[in-house]
Amino acid sequence: MAEAEQEPNAAGGAGQQHRVRVAVDAPQHSGISGPLDYLSKRPLAPGSLLRVPLGKRELLGIVWPNGSNAGEAEYADPAKLRAILAVLEGLTPLSSTWCRLVEFAAAYYQRAVGELALSVLPPQLRELDSPQLQLRLKRMRKWVAEQTAEANQAAPSQPTLSPAQAEVLAQLDALLGEAAGKGAPQPVLLYGVTGSGKTEVYLRAAEHALTQGRQVLVLVPEINLTPQLEARFAERFVGRVLVSLHSGLTPAQRLRNWLTAHEGHADLVLGTRLAVFASMPRLGLIVVDEEHDPSYKQQDGARYSARDLAVYRGHLVKIPVILGSATPSLESWQRANEGRYKRLALPERIGGGAMPRVRLFDMRLMPLSKGVTTALTRPLLEALRLRLERGEQSLIFLNRRGYAPVLHCSECNWKSDCPHCSAWRVFHKGDRTLRCHHCGFSERVPAACPTCGNQDIAPLGRGTERLEEQLQEQLPGARVLRIDADSTKLKGELESHMSAVHAGEVDIVVGTQMITKGHDFRRITFVAAVNPDGALFSSDFRAPERLFALLMQAGGRAGRDAEQAARSEMWVQTWHPEHALYKALAKHDFEDFAKSQLAERESAGLPPFAHLAMLRAEARTPEVAKSFLDAASRWAQALPEAAGVLIYPCIPMSVARIANVERMQMLVEAPSRSALQRLLWLWNPELHALKREHKGLMRWAVDVDPLAI
Numbered sequence: 001m002a003e004a005e006q007e008p009n010a011a012g013g014a015g016q017q018h019r020v021r022v023a024v025d026a027p028q029h030s031g032i033s034g035p036l037d038y039l040s041k042r043p044l045a046p047g048s049l050l051r052v053p054l055g056k057r058e059l060l061g062i063v064w065p066n067g068s069n070a071g072e073a074e075y076a077d078p079a080k081l082r083a084i085l086a087v088l089e090g091l092t093p094l095s096s097t098w099c100r101l102v103e104f105a106a107a108y109y110q111r112a113v114g115e116l117a118l119s120v121l122p123p124q125l126r127e128l129d130s131p132q133l134q135l136r137l138k139r140m141r142k143w144v145a146e147q148t149a150e151a152n153q154a155a156p157s158q159p160t161l162s163p164a165q166a167e168v169l170a171q172l173d174a175l176l177g178e179a180a181g182k183g184a185p186q187p188v189l190l191y192g193v194t195g196s197g198k199t200e201v202y203l204r205a206a207e208h209a210l211t212q213g214r215q216v217l218v219l220v221p222e223i224n225l226t227p228q229l230e231a232r233f234a235e236r237f238v239g240r241v242l243v244s245l246h247s248g249l250t251p252a253q254r255l256r257n258w259l260t261a262h263e264g265h266a267d268l269v270l271g272t273r274l275a276v277f278a279s280m281p282r283l284g285l286i287v288v289d290e291e292h293d294p295s296y297k298q299q300d301g302a303r304y305s306a307r308d309l310a311v312y313r314g315h316l317v318k319i320p321v322i323l324g325s326a327t328p329s330l331e332s333w334q335r336a337n338e339g340r341y342k343r344l345a346l347p348e349r350i351g352g353g354a355m356p357r358v359r360l361f362d363m364r365l366m367p368l369s370k371g372v373t374t375a376l377t378r379p380l381l382e383a384l385r386l387r388l389e390r391g392e393q394s395l396i397f398l399n400r401r402g403y404a405p406v407l408h409c410s411e412c413n414w415k416s417d418c419p420h421c422s423a424w425r426v427f428h429k430g431d432r433t434l435r436c437h438h439c440g441f442s443e444r445v446p447a448a449c450p451t452c453g454n455q456d457i458a459p460l461g462r463g464t465e466r467l468e469e470q471l472q473e474q475l476p477g478a479r480v481l482r483i484d485a486d487s488t489k490l491k492g493e494l495e496s497h498m499s500a501v502h503a504g505e506v507d508i509v510v511g512t513q514m515i516t517k518g519h520d521f522r523r524i525t526f527v528a529a530v531n532p533d534g535a536l537f538s539s540d541f542r543a544p545e546r547l548f549a550l551l552m553q554a555g556g557r558a559g560r561d562a563e564q565a566a567r568s569e570m571w572v573q574t575w576h577p578e579h580a581l582y583k584a585l586a587k588h589d590f591e592d593f594a595k596s597q598l599a600e601r602e603s604a605g606l607p608p609f610a611h612l613a614m615l616r617a618e619a620r621t622p623e624v625a626k627s628f629l630d631a632a633s634r635w636a637q638a639l640p641e642a643a644g645v646l647i648y649p650c651i652p653m654s655v656a657r658i659a660n661v662e663r664m665q666m667l668v669e670a671p672s673r674s675a676l677q678r679l680l681w682l683w684n685p686e687l688h689a690l691k692r693e694h695k696g697l698m699r700w701a702v703d704v705d706p707l708a709i
């Protein structure tokens, strides 16, 4: 255990020296999991940033608070301890609560404390020395002053709350009252249908916190939702300092915004998952919008769930946390069922508008004639024409970008596979490439089949690009706009596309799930999902939950204007109209869907009734990855702590090979969180040791509470 408290020590007779524990920016595979001890000429406040030597390198570190259980600091003979190099002056130390949040996250997600702590700080901090940092602080203060100088504008208008909104806010108030002086208020699950005015509830709750001198953190699942929400918050809180934190910022902006929050100048911080770690000394409220969204889970490095950490942080700081969604995650829904979260509901759309009528269009009734495009059925085209005549907008949702998922030779059966991955390369007609969506490998489309020379190679299946082309052919004159990752690559493209939709310059929007989320479209009366069935039969037990949420959200883009709500419609083209998921969708019945899914999960022993971790291994050959996982499994199964824990045989991941790396995974299932955590903790050092024994192994990682199975 760290003996850091036993200072001061005389180090090599160099005068009085203080021993400091430092969390260093050492990668997970270095095997350093806890803070390290160093010597400093003067005592340093916990949370101070500093530079320290490690081996031959110089790293950024954080003076870590004592008495924490961040893992064991290497006990070292004081005579052998190295001296720190420099302290970053002028910066307020990170708070002990911030350190505890990071420590919890590192322990829970099986990462090194220092690695996680430093990875969630702005990258530029690594490069700056004290004078440079002070310059940045000065600039930041100037920027803050400019923001607040614009304050003398008219007070913004607020809508009158709907009775349901008022009720929700009154209940929130009551929760705060109950918790006052005692502990953390219960986390709130704000369950509100699409267009029910959840954002207005966030705004009022934020206002409440701001008037009490507190800071507010708002998390959104995707960068492209930040500008819209930012605009709504900025409009409401004129004169307040609002900053965003996400990976789309330049390094300089990210540092400035982070400093603004950390030094307590920012009143509101709006960001994606990494913002859950924003240092906010006056934090008084956390909002997690679209809490069910899978984007809250980090998919590499420390695989944390920002939603779950938000709840933990709220508990730690004793502040309210609001998780909002029209289709809550089954984890959160179950916690509300158990009374651990307080469920507050907004059951109706603002203005009393109806939810769009859902029509399940049975594809089996379509004549099976050759050449009929299965996406653009005749009735669908009719429905689109009707909207065109009325001057209303339509939205077509197809969760697959590119022109076609694969190119195919009818002579020899060649398919456009990727030489480096176990996946097809997608045909992109716009730039005439075959592109692998996994490794990025891209080539010009061949003029003829590369194996037999046949000139007649044809696309199989359909992506958004092809759908766009077919719509233009079938509905000449219609203004069709495609919105997906390919059409919004350049900076500003998404914004300009979105404003074209809002301005009514577009008749039909075609897009991937990018367009289904959160946007407050006012002119859309028709939404169609043309090929959603795939997810019904996925081996991933969460696929139905995700599909339901996606379709509800897509449908929620229609009829947001109460006047048009009655005419608004959602169209689902399916080969399985009798499926329970679609039946629940047609009734807009999330509760029924959740109930049946939870019952299934419970009987199958799946989350939220069991706790999972996924151990993944990557190597040049599947044999190496498998032998590593098998050895890991044998070792763990022999532990008494493994009693009751199921360790499944390892299997290849769904895309087994990416960029010539073979990927295997092994599922671990435990009846309780603590049983899982105990096992993982014992396992961790052994996994490091096993990696050294398995020479060809490139990487391994543990994913706690994995989302994709």
Ligand SMILES: Nc1ncnc2c1ncn2[C@@H]1O[C@H](COP(=O)(O)OP(=O)(O)OP(=O)(O)O)[C@@H](O)[C@H]1O
Pocket (backbone or CB within 6 Å): 159, 160, 161, 162, 165, 192, 193, 194, 195, 196, 197, 198, 199, 200, 326, 350, 518, 519, 520, 556
């Ligand atoms: N009390 C109110 N009076 C009038 N208009 C309101 C009120 N509350 C919200 N609105 C408006 O209703 C629309 C829908 O609200 P909002 O976007 O907050 O819904 P939401 O529940 O967040 O929807 P989604 O889940 O689809 O994102 C917005 O245009 C908003 O400005």
Ligand SMILES: [Zn+2]
Pocket (backbone or CB within 6 Å): 418, 419, 420, 421, 436, 437, 438, 439, 440, 441, 658, 659
């Ligand atoms: Zn590839």
